[in-house]
Each structure stands twice: as structure tokens, then as C-alpha cells.
Amino acid sequence: MKIIVLVKEVPDTWGERKLDLETGLADRAAGEVVLDEIGERALEVALAHADAHDGTEVVVMSMGPESAATTIRKGLAMGAASAVHIADPALAAADLGLTARTLAAAIRRSGFDLVITGNLSTDGSGGVIPAMLAELLGVPNATALSSVEIADGSVSGVRAVEGGTMRVNAPLPAVVSITEALPDARFPNFKGIMAAKKKPFETLGAADLDVEPEDLSVGWSIMTAVAEKPPRTAGTKITDDGDGGTRIAEFLIENRLV
Amino acid sequence: MHDLTDEEQQLYDMVCEFADTVVAPQAYEADRTHELSMDVVAQMGELGLFGLPFPEEVGGQGGDYMALCLAIEALARVDQSVAITLEAGVGLGAMPIFRHGTDEQKAEFLPDLVAGRALAGFGLTEPEAGSDAGATRTTAVLDGDEWVVNGSKQFITNSGTPITSFVTVTAVTGERTRPDGSTAKELSTIIVPNGTPGFTVGPGYDKSGWRASDTHPLTFDDVRVPAANLLGERGRGFANFLQALDEGRIAIAALATGAAQGCLDEALAYAKTRNVFGVPIASHQYIAFTIAGMQARVHTARLAWHDAARRADAGLPFKKEAAIAKLVSSDAAMLNARDATQIFGGMGFMNETTVARHYRDSKILEIGEGTNEVQLMVIARELGLAA
Numbered sequence: 036m037k038i039i040v041l042v043k044e045v046p047d048t049w050g051e052r053k054l055d056l057e058t059g060l061a062d063r064a065a066g067e068v069v070l071d072e073i074g075e076r077a078l079e080v081a082l083a084h085a086d087a088h089d090g091t092e093v094v095v096m097s098m099g100p101e102s103a104a105t106t107i108r109k110g111l112a113m114g115a116a117s118a119v120h121i122a123d124p125a126l127a128a129a130d131l132g133l134t135a136r137t138l139a140a141a142i143r144r145s146g147f148d149l150v151i152t153g154n155l156s157t158d159g160s161g162g163v164i165p166a167m168l169a170e171l172l173g174v175p176n177a178t179a180l181s182s183v184e185i186a187d188g189s190v191s192g193v194r195a196v197e198g199g200t201m202r203v204n205a206p207l208p209a210v211v212s213i214t215e216a217l218p219d220a221r222f223p224n225f226k227g228i229m230a231a232k233k234k235p236f237e238t239l240g241a242a243d244l245d246v247e248p249e250d251l252s253v254g255w256s257i258m259t260a261v262a263e264k265p266p267r268t269a270g271t272k273i274t275d276d277g278d279g280g281t282r283i284a285e286f287l288i289e290n291r292l293v
Numbered sequence: 294m295h296d297l298t299d300e301e302q303q304l305y306d307m308v309c310e311f312a313d314t315v316v317a318p319q320a321y322e323a324d325r326t327h328e329l330s331m332d333v334v335a336q337m338g339e340l341g342l343f344g345l346p347f348p349e350e351v352g353g354q355g356g357d358y359m360a361l362c363l364a365i366e367a368l369a370r371v372d373q374s375v376a377i378t379l380e381a382g383v384g385l386g387a388m389p390i391f392r393h394g395t396d397e398q399k400a401e402f403l404p405d406l407v408a409g410r411a412l413a414g415f416g417l418t419e420p421e422a423g424s425d426a427g428a429t430r431t432t433a434v435l436d437g438d439e440w441v442v443n444g445s446k447q448f449i450t451n452s453g454t455p456i457t458s459f460v461t462v463t464a465v466t467g468e469r470t471r472p473d474g475s476t477a478k479e480l481s482t483i484i485v486p487n488g489t490p491g492f493t494v495g496p497g498y499d500k501s502g503w504r505a506s507d508t509h510p511l512t513f514d515d516v517r518v519p520a521a522n523l524l525g526e527r528g529r530g531f532a533n534f535l536q537a538l539d540e541g542r543i544a545i546a547a548l549a550t551g552a553a554q555g556c557l558d559e560a561l562a563y564a565k566t567r568n569v570f571g572v573p574i575a576s577h578q579y580i581a582f583t584i585a586g587m588q589a590r591v592h593t594a595r596l597a598w599h600d601a602a603r604r605a606d607a608g609l610p611f612k613k614e615a616a617i618a619k620l621v622s623s624d625a626a627m628l629n630a631r632d633a634t635q636i637f638g639g640m641g642f643m644n645e646t647t648v649a650r651h652y653r654d655s656k657i658l659e660i661g662e663g664t665n666e667v668q669l670m671v672i673a674r675e676l677g678l679a680a
């Protein structure tokens with residue numbers, strides 16, 4: 036069984052995050068970068084399965100700038116057997132469509148039984164890559180799973196929906212995406228960090244994947260304007276002169292917050 | 294720090310993440326109740342922290358002393374009690390067995406110690422023998438194929454946890470005659486398993502700091518252990534523990550650096566967000582300079598312990614460097630704890646804040662593993678002075 040887990044370097048979720056207003060991209064130089072937590076959880080799903088099932092091969096795959104290699108290596112330290120890093124300056128401004136086409140090409144090239152991704156990255160927050168991948172790879176897609184069971188030949192899981200849960204099942208090969216409900220990822224230990232140095236780490240460019248970054252025959256999304264979040268305003272202060280509760284309730288009703 | 298390899302940096306970052314997410318949230322409660330969290334110890338074991346400086350053949354992680362000290366520094370930023378549990382568990386518990394143990398002793402004790410499933414203490418200090426370890430009064434007499442141990446020890450770390458399996462004690466095993474005809478005590482180290490009849494672990498101390506760390510007085514009343522429990526050569530006890538103490542000083546220096554860093558992080562964040570007289574207190578030059586000074590101390594302390602650890606790992610002499618590192622870093626921790634609590638104002642006096650804990654915890658850094666006066670003695674002697 037070969038499981039490919041998609042991971043991504045993102046600005047530290049707990050740190051200050053900034054947009055580069057020129058390019059509309061996340062400003063990676065503005066603060067610390069980390070492996071996206073949802074990607075780590077996806078990796079944990081794969082590693083937990085590998086721990087219990089001999090013969091499971093876990094590959095981490097990422098598309099991102101060359102500098103992201105260190106972050107991707109953390110996936111190897113946690114226990115993935117190898118890594119594929121698609122790093123190409125020509126892909127720097129890729130939209131969701133080009134990102135999906137590139138990743139699909141790399142996934143097809145590696146071969147896979149199962150692809151596990153997070154449902155949404157904490158930076159771009161497109162949330163459609165898993166579905167696009169499944170479409171491009173021509174395999175079933177189970178999205179937003181809050182639990183995952185991997186069996187021989189199939190994958191199943193639970194998706195929480197408004198007012199209930201759905202059990203879904205798909206034959207392999209397939210693409211699944213997971214939510215924050217899945218457990219925190221393990222910490223890599225020192226042995227893992229040292230071993231990561233010796234694990235296969237493949238770096239690919241668009242040309243290796245026969246992806247044409249400037250292909251104008253397919254649809255593109257174009258960002259027309261970027262604006263920074265307006266700074267927070269002072270807000271409304273309610274001093275309690277005995278009627279504080281009533282006035283808070285009135286404020287909430289007035290602003291349709293209840 | 295530019296001297297770290299990629300792997301060392303990753304290790305440090307990983308332990309910082311573990312410290313922030315697993316250790317920090319329980320630190321206040323553990324301190325308040327004087328209770329070491331065995332759950333945290335177990336998780337540290339799973340992470341491989343207790344096996345860091347040991348080779349893979351004995352179940353270790355294949356790292357070195359540098360790696361261990363990086364982990365200790367990262368933990369101490371948020372919880373010195375947890376950091377000292379690791380420091381003593383490895384430096385005083387497992388390391389003497391690894392260094393001086395027989396194959397049988399290693400096979401019996403190391404697997405659980407390096408995995409963090411068991412802890413061990415090292416009992417050197419006695420009511421009448423602290424800085425002057427040569428004044429040891431505890432005795433061990435060979436009776437047939439058993440040692441009979443009598444005496445008492447005090448302030449022994451990790452000696453009474455639910456997973457403590459033994460304490461290595463220093464004891465007088467006889468007298469030896471020096472070449473000049475004078476006599477001296479023959480000191481040896483002996484492994485005494487917890488639970489051996491006559492070996493009593495007294496109640497934990499009511500300490501002012503490191504309250505979640507496990508520390509007990511021990512008494513030995515005709516305690517019989519097999520002759521094979523002698524650790525290392527008979528009469529080499531003194532030399533062996535002096536080596537352990539030299540190394541231990543580097544680890545304490547790393548711990549102190551972590552404490553100083555933790556105080557800096559807290560003070561910096563607080564000063565930027567605390568508004569007094571309508572402005573963040575960080576906008577006052579006095580506060581900014583105070584924090585700048587704290588940063589300078591952290592940096593100096595870190596340089597000092599890195600150098601000592603690198604020397605130790607390279608097999609170079611490091612006695613003086615270890616003493617210097619311990620001296621400057623414990624000063625850095627104390628001064629930074631004082632500055633950080635001052636910057637926090639009244640909040641800094643509340644035990645729930647990390648800085649208040651560092652304020653109480655840091656004092657022992659100037660006392661344990663050789664007092665700072667002893668460090669000055671070591672440095673002076675290395676300079677050829679009669680100290």
C-alpha cells in the first residue's frame with residue numbers, strides 16, 4: 036500500500052501573518068514558517084496505519100518554494116519513507132488549477148493507492164485541491180473526514196454534517212481529505228531527525244512533470260486586487276450602570292449577533 | 294545559533310514545541326501541588342529524550358551530550374522541574390551505569406532508563422557532606438558476597454518517583470594509604486535498588502523552587518545488596534562522580550540558559566502589550582534596556598555552555614569551561630528572573646505566572662551541582678591558584 040500525503044509550508048498559525056500586497060501571496064519572510072498542522076494530522080493518519088500494517092509506504096509530497104525543503108523534511112523525521120518536493124520559480128504564482136494539475140502529475144508519476152490531504156490549508160484556504168486532484172486522477176474522493184479507516188482495497192470514514200454524521204466509503208485508489216477532528220500528529224524524535232537525512236528526497240520542476248506553467252488553453256483564476264485586512268476599530272464599550280446586561284443584549288440584537 | 298547543525302536545530306525546535314504544547318500547560322498545577330507529572334515523563338520517554346546521548350545499541354537515540362543539553366534548555370524555558378528531571382535522569386541516573394557499569398548492570402538497568410520507563414537517583418550529598426564530598430560518612434562493608442550499607446543522604450533528585458528503580462550511592466568502603474604514608478577514605482559507588490529492606494526514602498521536601506521535581510532524604514539501615522552491585526572499580530567512586538559532576542555542570546548551564554530565555558520571552562511579550570499611562574511599557578527606554586540586557590545574558594550563557602558541550606563531545610578538557618558556563622548561566626537565570634518579575638509588576642508575584650516560577654526556581658541553579666563558590670574554586674584552581 037502506497038500512501039501519498041500532501042503537506043505544505045505555511046506562515047506560523049500562532050505568529051503574525053502578512054500578505055505581500057504586490058503579489059497577493061503570503062509574505063513568508065514576515066515571520067516563522069511551519070508545516071501546516073492539518074497536513075501533519077493527515078500524515079499522522081498515514082503513519083498510524085503504517086505502524087500497524089507492514090508494507091505500507093508513506094510518501095510526503097509538497098509544492099512550494101525551494102526554501103520549504105527544511106519544513107518538508109520534518110515529515111521525513113516524523114516517519115515518512117520519502118519526500119517529493121515540487122519547487123519551480125515558474126510555479127510561484129500558481130492558481131488552484133495549476134497547483135492541482137502539477138500535484139496530480141507528480142502523484143501519477145509516483146504511483147499511489149491513497150492520497151491523504153487536509154481539507155483546507157491555513158494560508159491560501161482554497162479548500163478545493165482534494166476534489167480537483169480526484170477529478171484529474173479519475174479516482175473517487177471522500178472529503179472532510181473526521182475519522183479514517185484504511186483497509187485492503189478501500190478507505191472509509193465519517194464526515195460530520197449539519198445535524199448528523201455520514202459514513203462514506205470508496206474503493207482504492209482514492210483521494211481523501213481530513214479535518215481538525217483527527218488526532219494531533221506525533222513529535223519527531225531525534226532518531227527520526229537523524230534518519231531523515233538519509234531518506235530519499237526528490238526535487239522536481241514543472242518540466243519533469245510535463246506541466247506547462249503558462250498554458251493558456253486552460254482556465255485561470257486571476258487575482259485582480261489585494262487589500263490588507265482593515266485594522267480593528269476600538270469597538271463599543273458598555274459601562275455597567277446597573278443596566279449593563281440589558282444594553283449588551285440590545286447591542287447583540289441590533290447587530291443581528293443573536 | 295549558527296553553530297548548530299540542521300539536525301540539532303530541528304531537535305531544539307521539536308523539544309520547544311513539545312515544551313510549549315505538553316509541558317507548559319501543566320507547569321503551574323505541578324508546581325502548586327509539588328507533584329511531578331508521570332504522564333509528562335512518559336511522553337518525554339516516548340520522544341526519546343532520556344536516550345539522547347546514548348548509542349542505539351543500548352536503546353539510545355545515537356546523539357551526544359550537546360543534543361541532551363539542547364533538549365534540557367528547550368524544556369527549561371517553560372518548566373525547570375521537568376528539565377531537571379531529564380537532566381538528573383540522564384546525567385545522574387543512566388550515565389554512570391553506561392560509563393562504569395558491567396555488561397550485566399547495563400543489560401539490567403539501561404533499557405528502561407534510556408526509554409524513560411524508569412528513573413534512578415545519584416546520592417552523593419549528605420547532611421555533613423555537600424560541597425565537601427570527601428566528608429562522606431555513609432559506609433559500605435563487604436560481608437561475604439554482600440555489601441552492607443549504613444548512613445544517610447539528603448536532597449536526592451528522582452529518588453522517590455513511582456518509577457524510580459534504584460539510587461547509586463557513594464559510600465566509604467575502606468581506607469587507602471597514599472604513597473606518602475598518610476591514609477585517606479576509600480570511596481566507592483554502590484547501586485541500591487528501591488525497596489531493598491532497610492532503605493527508606495523519606496517524604497519529599499517542601500522546596501521553594503523546582504517544586505515539581507522529586508527530591509528526598511534517604512536513610513540506609515543495614516541495607517544488604519549483592520557484591521555485584523558495586524558500580525565501577527572499588528575506590529574509584531570519587532573520580533567517577535567528579536566526572537559526572539563536570540558534565541552535569543554543562544547540563545545545568547543549559548538548563549539555566551533555558552530559564553533565562555524563558556524569562557526574556559515572557560518579559561518581551563508582556564512589555565509590548567502592557568499599557569500603563571496610555572503607552573506600552575516597552576516604549577520606555579528603561580524597560581527596553583532592561584530587556585536588551587536580558588538578551589545579552591542569554592546569548593552569553595548559551596555561548597558558554599555550547600562551547601563546554603562541544604569540548605566534552607570532542608574529548609577535549611572541559612573542566613574550566615563547564616564551571617564558567619555554570620557560573621555565568623546561573624547568574625543570567627537569576628538576574629533575568631528578577632528583571633522579568635519586575636517588568637510584570639504585581640502579576641510577577643503571582644505563582645500562576647511563569648516568571649514567578651522562574652524567580653523561585655532559579656535560585657537553586659546557583660547552589661546545585663556545585664555551588665557557584667565551588668565553580669569559582671574550580672576555575673581558580675585551573676588557573677593554578679591555591680583556592
Ligand SMILES: Cc1cc2nc3c(=O)[nH]c(=O)nc-3n(C[C@H](O)[C@H](O)[C@H](O)COP(=O)(O)OP(=O)(O)OC[C@H]3O[C@@H](n4cnc5c(N)ncnc54)[C@H](O)[C@@H]3O)c2cc1C
Nearest residue numbers: 415416417418422423424448449450660661662663664666
Ligand atoms: C533541589 C535539590 C536537588 C539536589 N539533588 C541532588 C542529587 O540528586 N544528588 C546529590 O548528591 N545532591 C543533590 N543536591 C545537593 C546539592 O548538590 C548540594 O546542596 C550542594 O552541593 C551544596 O551542598 P550543601 O547544601 O551541603 O552546602 P554546603 O556545602 O554546606 O555549603 C554552604 C555554603 O558555603 C559555601 N562554601 C562551602 N565551602 C566553601 C569554600 N571552600 N569556599 C567558599 N565557600 C564555600 C557554599 O558555596 C555554600 O554557599 C540537591 C540539592 C537541592 C537543593
